[in-house]
Amino acid sequence: MTLVGGADGCRPGWVLVAKELSSGVITWRVCTSTEDLFYGDRIPDILGLDIPIGLTDSGPRLCDLAARRRLGPGRGSSVFPAPIRCLLEARTYQEACSLSFQQAGKKISRQAWGILPKIHSVDALLRKDPSLPRRVREVHPEICFLLLAGGRPMQYGKKTRQGQEERLGLLEAWFGEYVQSAVRERPKLRCSLDDLLDAFAACWTAERICLGQAQTLPSDPPRDSAGLRMEIVA
Numbered sequence: 185m186t187l188v189g190g191a192d193g194c195r196p197g198w199v200l201v202a203k204e205l206s207s208g209v210i211t212w213r214v215c216t217s218t219e220d221l222f223y224g225d226r227i228p229d230i231l232g233l234d235i236p237i238g239l240t241d242s243g244p245r246l247c248d249l250a251a252r253r254r255l256g257p258g259r260g261s262s263v264f265p266a267p268i269r270c271l272l273e274a275r276t277y278q279e280a281c282s283l284s285f286q287q288a289g290k291k292i293s294r295q296a297w298g299i300l301p302k303i304h305s306v307d308a309l310l311r312k313d314p315s316l317p318r319r320v321r322e323v324h325p326e327i328c329f330l331l332l333a334g335g336r337p338m339q340y341g342k343k344t345r346q347g348q349e350e351r352l353g354l355l356e357a358w359f360g361e362y363v364q365s366a367v368r369e370r371p372k373l374r375c376s377l378d379d380l381l382d383a384f385a386a387c388w389t390a391e392r393i394c395l396g397q398a399q400t401l402p403s404d405p406p407r408d409s410a411g412l413r414m415e416i417v418a
Contacts (some may be wrong), residue, residue, distance in 0.1 A: 190386025
């Protein structure tokens with residue numbers, strides 16, 4: 185029985201959407217830690233994860249640049265620059281900004297700083313367990329939605345009512361009634377609607393990876409100094 189899943193960061197930890205490929209049954213839950221996400225109950229054989237995996241020592245990642253080009257001027261800004269590796273050791277935002285300015289000539293954004301603890305926890309486990317990089321792959325939901333829409337970027341931002349309806353329509357066409365069932369249970373999960381929808385999109389990509397249908401940005405991804413692939417899979 186093959187299980188694929190997609191996960192997105194949320195306030196309690198990670199929201200995980202999983203699909204059994206043989207039965208088509210879809211489940212969802214919140215994992216309160218990265219350890220629970222990677223090693224807890226019913227671990228996906230392939231997990232699409234919306235978090236930077238593989239970090240440069242300086243400069244931008246090729247996968248981020250490629251994703252911005254693919255999304256175009258309207259949605260490309262949704263792909264924010266991944267932090268450089270040395271920032272994982274920063275203890276304060278001011279320290280992170282100083283390190284980033286020294287290495288890259290610019291400060292780190294508040295958005296990047298906000299998810300740095302999750303990036304750090306994912307990076308530490310991927311470096312510790314050599315089996316994880318084979319089943320945990322980086323995705324970006326806006327690239328997932330672009331491909332779900334046949335190559336068309338989303339017209340509206342994911343936090344707007346129009347953007348949520350746009351994304352719901354694409355996901356319902358693929359996952360059916362499971363999407364609305366998960367939306368109704370969202371208050372129990374304590375995650376935002378866009379986090380839940382992004383997890384569904386990541387699950388869609390995880391199935392593509394499992395079936396050998398996915399593509400990577402760039403097509404021949406480089407590895408970082410820790411040996412991790414710097415790629416976005418869709």
